[in-house]
Amino acid sequence: MDDLFADVLDANARFAAAGHEVAASGVARRSLAIVTCIDSRIDPLAVFGLEPGDAKILRNAGARVTNDVERGLALAAASLGVTRIAVVQHTDCKLTAASDADLIAAVGKATGRPIDGFDPLAIADQPAALAADVGRLLASPLLPAGTVVAGFLYDLHSGVVSTMVEPVLTG
Numbered sequence: 001m002d003d004l005f006a007d008v009l010d011a012n013a014r015f016a017a018a019g020h021e022v023a024a025s026g027v028a029r030r031s032l033a034i035v036t037c038i039d040s041r042i043d044p045l046a047v048f049g050l051e052p053g054d055a056k057i058l059r060n061a062g063a064r065v066t067n068d069v070e071r072g073l074a075l076a077a078a079s080l081g082v083t084r085i086a087v088v089q090h091t092d093c094k095l096t097a098a099s100d101a102d103l104i105a106a107v108g109k110a111t112g113r114p115i116d117g118f119d120p121l122a123i124a125d126q127p128a129a130l131a132a133d134v135g136r137l138l139a140s141p142l143l144p145a146g147t148v149v150a151g152f153l154y155d156l157h158s159g160v161v162s163t164m165v166e167p168v169l170t171g
């Protein structure tokens, strides 16, 4: 089974042999956390002019604010220097192209099992979903007062990031 990962392990051997810089700590140098989608076409560091060490990157399908995203952001804000949070959805997102029912059916078909209690978090309306997710963070008891949260849409093709939810401070 090892050869199933040979391509990436071979690449890693070259990476490790070449040497690389490591930031002195895991504190986010730019005080920034980015929540974005797992879409493999998104390179968050390149999109925002960042380098390793600059920001916390949290990714999930659709860039949704879930319990685990809230957990990561709470820890990053408490201990890893994060004071600004960008929630970044993108154009042509798979989660905007299907309903929750479609996605539940797709998982059921792929597994051959009945699917129960699974919420795919499909996005019917991106501005509304961004506003709701930013609002959830603004209301989170796990984030310190004074954390800045905003919502953005990244256009995969033009590369442009547009502000969809203006930055607001947690109270």
Ligand SMILES: [Zn+2]
Binding pocket: 037, 038, 039, 061, 062, 063, 090, 092, 093, 094, 095
């Ligand atoms: Zn996506």
